[in-house]
Amino acid sequence: MFSAELKSDTLKGLVNIISTLIDEVKFTITPECMTLKAVDAAHVAMIEMEISKGAFESYSAEDTELGLDLDKVKGVLKLAGAGETIKMEQDDSTGKLVFKVGNITRRMSLIDTTGMNDPKVPQLNLLANIKVPIEELQKGIRAVESISDHITLKAGPEFFELSCEGDTDSVSLKLDASTAKISTDTDVCSMFPPEYLANIIKAIPSGTQVNIELDNDYPVKLVFALAEGEAKVSYLLAPRIESE
Amino acid sequence: MFSAELKSDTLKGLVNIISTLIDEVKFTITPECMTLKAVDAAHVAMIEMEISKGAFESYSAEDTELGLDLDKVKGVLKLAGAGETIKMEQDDSTGKLVFKVGNITRRMSLIDTTGMNDPKVPQLNLLANIKVPIEELQKGIRAVESISDHITLKAGPEFFELSCEGDTDSVSLKLDASTAKISTDTDVCSMFPPEYLANIIKAIPSGTQVNIELDNDYPVKLVFALAEGEAKVSYLLAPRIESE
Amino acid sequence: MFSAELKSDTLKGLVNIISTLIDEVKFTITPECMTLKAVDAAHVAMIEMEISKGAFESYSAEDTELGLDLDKVKGVLKLAGAGETIKMEQDDSTGKLVFKVGNITRRMSLIDTTGMNDPKVPQLNLLANIKVPIEELQKGIRAVESISDHITLKAGPEFFELSCEGDTDSVSLKLDASTAKISTDTDVCSMFPPEYLANIIKAIPSGTQVNIELDNDYPVKLVFALAEGEAKVSYLLAPRIESE
Numbered sequence: 001m002f003s004a005e006l007k008s009d010t011l012k013g014l015v016n017i018i019s020t021l022i023d024e025v026k027f028t029i030t031p032e033c034m035t036l037k038a039v040d041a042a043h044v045a046m047i048e049m050e051i052s053k054g055a056f057e058s059y060s061a062e063d064t065e066l067g068l069d070l071d072k073v074k075g076v077l078k079l080a081g082a083g084e085t086i087k088m089e090q091d092d093s094t095g096k097l098v099f100k101v102g103n104i105t106r107r108m109s110l111i112d113t114t115g116m117n118d119p120k121v122p123q124l125n126l127l128a129n130i131k132v133p134i135e136e137l138q139k140g141i142r143a144v145e146s147i148s149d150h151i152t153l154k155a156g157p158e159f160f161e162l163s164c165e166g167d168t169d170s171v172s173l174k175l176d177a178s179t180a181k182i183s184t185d186t187d188v189c190s191m192f193p194p195e196y197l198a199n200i201i202k203a204i205p206s207g208t209q210v211n212i213e214l215d216n217d218y219p220v221k222l223v224f225a226l227a228e229g230e231a232k233v234s235y236l237l238a239p240r241i242e243s244e
Numbered sequence: 245m246f247s248a249e250l251k252s253d254t255l256k257g258l259v260n261i262i263s264t265l266i267d268e269v270k271f272t273i274t275p276e277c278m279t280l281k282a283v284d285a286a287h288v289a290m291i292e293m294e295i296s297k298g299a300f301e302s303y304s305a306e307d308t309e310l311g312l313d314l315d316k317v318k319g320v321l322k323l324a325g326a327g328e329t330i331k332m333e334q335d336d337s338t339g340k341l342v343f344k345v346g347n348i349t350r351r352m353s354l355i356d357t358t359g360m361n362d363p364k365v366p367q368l369n370l371l372a373n374i375k376v377p378i379e380e381l382q383k384g385i386r387a388v389e390s391i392s393d394h395i396t397l398k399a400g401p402e403f404f405e406l407s408c409e410g411d412t413d414s415v416s417l418k419l420d421a422s423t424a425k426i427s428t429d430t431d432v433c434s435m436f437p438p439e440y441l442a443n444i445i446k447a448i449p450s451g452t453q454v455n456i457e458l459d460n461d462y463p464v465k466l467v468f469a470l471a472e473g474e475a476k477v478s479y480l481l482a483p484r485i486e487s488e
Numbered sequence: 489m490f491s492a493e494l495k496s497d498t499l500k501g502l503v504n505i506i507s508t509l510i511d512e513v514k515f516t517i518t519p520e521c522m523t524l525k526a527v528d529a530a531h532v533a534m535i536e537m538e539i540s541k542g543a544f545e546s547y548s549a550e551d552t553e554l555g556l557d558l559d560k561v562k563g564v565l566k567l568a569g570a571g572e573t574i575k576m577e578q579d580d581s582t583g584k585l586v587f588k589v590g591n592i593t594r595r596m597s598l599i600d601t602t603g604m605n606d607p608k609v610p611q612l613n614l615l616a617n618i619k620v621p622i623e624e625l626q627k628g629i630r631a632v633e634s635i636s637d638h639i640t641l642k643a644g645p646e647f648f649e650l651s652c653e654g655d656t657d658s659v660s661l662k663l664d665a666s667t668a669k670i671s672t673d674t675d676v677c678s679m680f681p682p683e684y685l686a687n688i689i690k691a692i693p694s695g696t697q698v699n700i701e702l703d704n705d706y707p708v709k710l711v712f713a714l715a716e717g718e719a720k721v722s723y724l725l726a727p728r729i730e731s732e
Contacts, residue, residue: 072413075390078386096413102383103380103383103384103418103419103423104384104387105415105417105418106387106390106414106415107413107414108413109412109413136591139590142567143567143594146560146563146594168597169560169584170594171592171595172593173591173592173593174591179591316634316657319633322630323627323630340657347661347662347667348628348659348660348661349659349660349661349662350631350657350658351657351658352657
């Protein structure tokens with residue numbers, strides 16, 4: 001049993017984040033929250049999301065799993081105006097998920113979740129912790145797109161830097177303590193594939209504070225909240241290690 | 245002889261509707277109005293339009309015919325700002341139609357209307373009559389686009405429904421008497437090709453009330469007014485009859 | 489040595505004009521101004537630009553040359569919001585040009601200007617002189633796009649006309665002394681390739697007065713100011729001479 005209502009903007013924000021990585025997803029549903037753990041097909045990035053009951057206008061569920069094709073859910077989002085409420089209800093007889101938006105009813109077949117195992121989330125203890133407004137990261141990402149090589153993230157006690165070095169040209173975003181809240185004793189530095197970082201950073205809505213956990217040649221972890229704090233997201237991206 | 249002035253927005257609204265079906269058209273012109281009867285190349289839909297003198301800022305004509313390429317007229321519309329007046333005048337010496345927009349003069353060759361016969365309009369007496377705001381139909385059309393199979397229109401004494409059933413998914417817009425003004429004694433139902441219905445419904449401007457005449461496995465007729473009531477449109481679409 | 493700051497909108501306006509003709513350019517820099525002379529690859533049009541010190545927020549330079557890829561500069565412009573200041577500084581050790589926009593640093597390799605000789609600017613003494621608001625020319629250009637044949641520019645003591653004659657259709661923009669300030673004793677007329685004229689006219693910002701110098705089967709010269717009068721542009725376009 002699953003039945004819930006939420007604002008279309010809330011659903012849109014969540015779907016935008018997940019679909020940077022994957023289109024067919026399994027949500028684990030409990031009476032208190034929906035959770036998701038997923039890796040992309042290339043096993044380069046992983047996302048964990050927990051959407052608590054409080055993100056919904058109404059929420060009523062028993063323990064279950066829900067396999068969704070996010071492309072179809074995006075189709076439903078197009079039918080709803082900003083601020084409009086979307087109602088979701090699982091039809092127990094057919095097993096389909098029924099969306100209602102205004103006078104529209106959309107019956108959606110679900111994906112079989114058999115064999116969709118949750119990925120194992122690695123326990124990491126990363127040295128540096130940096131808190132930045134997403135707008136700064138988005139400026140940095142737009143800047144490196146002209147170079148489109150690996151992106152280097154660096155941090156030291158007094159700075160955080162996102163940079164990209166091409167054969168002849170280079171670009172960097174450098175933030176000091178006036179913009180970023182930095183916590184690290186030593187300098188750390190790792191390199192990442194540009195498209196993954198660009199996709200997730202562009203999908204995070206304006207006004208979000210992102211917590212970056214960084215280390216030397218280690219994955220980076222972006223932690224942030226959506227849905228006015230009622231949804232928590234953790235995004236883990238594997239580093240590119242320069243072979244020399 | 246033909247000479248007229250009208251607001252660019254009025255002309256745009258009329259051209260948008262006709263060009264969902266056909267690009268080269270023949271207008272029959274009288275001292276009182278312009279009329280058009282046309283079918284599309286596949287003979288699936290038919291449009292009848294009557295634009296009365298009152299839709300124009302000024303209008304002066306003798307009985308004549310005017311063959312127009314609507315693609316060229318759209319080019320003229322791009323030159324006019326909202327609210328700007330477009331002047332049309334037939335040049336008696338060259339036979340061309342001269343458009344004037346501000347300081348711009350556009351001389352347009354006409355299409356030879358010899359052999360462009362008006363289609364015969366079938367007399368239909370359809371059982372159900374439903375009056376709906378175009379915005380609701382447009383929401384329904386956006387919703388069925390994710391399925392893109394035949395669209396079913398149904399009506400009964402208490403409801404009007406636009407729906408689309410795919411292999412696994414389905415979508416419907418269901419209106420009751422609070423949104424649609426419905427007049428029918430029995431239930432009626434016909435199926436239609438989705439692209440035709442989508443094109444005409446999207447082309448009708450916001451704020452328009454559309455009168456839908458519907459029956460069982462019969463054509464549907466959409467009747468509506470444009471140009472503040474000074475232009476009347478009747479759009480007839482053939483049904484798809486399911487062979488079993 | 490070269491170091492300067494300017495508003496992103498100013499730089500954008502200048503780059504838009506030059507890049508209608510050419511992407512890789514050589515600027516000649518003096519302590520007082522930057523100048524550019526360039527022809528397009530087909531040698532059909534030529535541009536001269538002088539950007540005086542006053543167009544910049546700050547400007548400090550010795551005599552030098554700067555070879556720039558405008559595509560890369562456009563990438564920098566995308567990083568700056570309207571009204572934001574862009575800082576440019578030549579790095580004497582690497583020779584690269586360093587752009588700074590907010591917290592972003594973009595190091596750009598320069599183009600080797602060896603062998604990039606300035607084109608010789610012909611001395612012309614054209615009969616007619618017409619001053620028009622760019623908005624009128626832009627309307628004329630939009631109008632002729634439906635015909636896309638050679639564009640004819642004509643002027644007489646009482647009129648200026650931009651027109652285009654196709655096989656069956658034609659279009660013209662005709663201005664009188666109420667819109668254009670015309671100075672010529674006799675009628676003049678030349679024909680031009682439509683794309684070149686369209687590209688430059690579309691690139692000139694709204695609110696600009698353009699001075700057109702015109703003669704019989706001779707190049708046309710468009711002279712206008714950018715950057716609130718601190719940059720002067722002269723654009724010369726070769727005529728198409730009808731062979732009969």
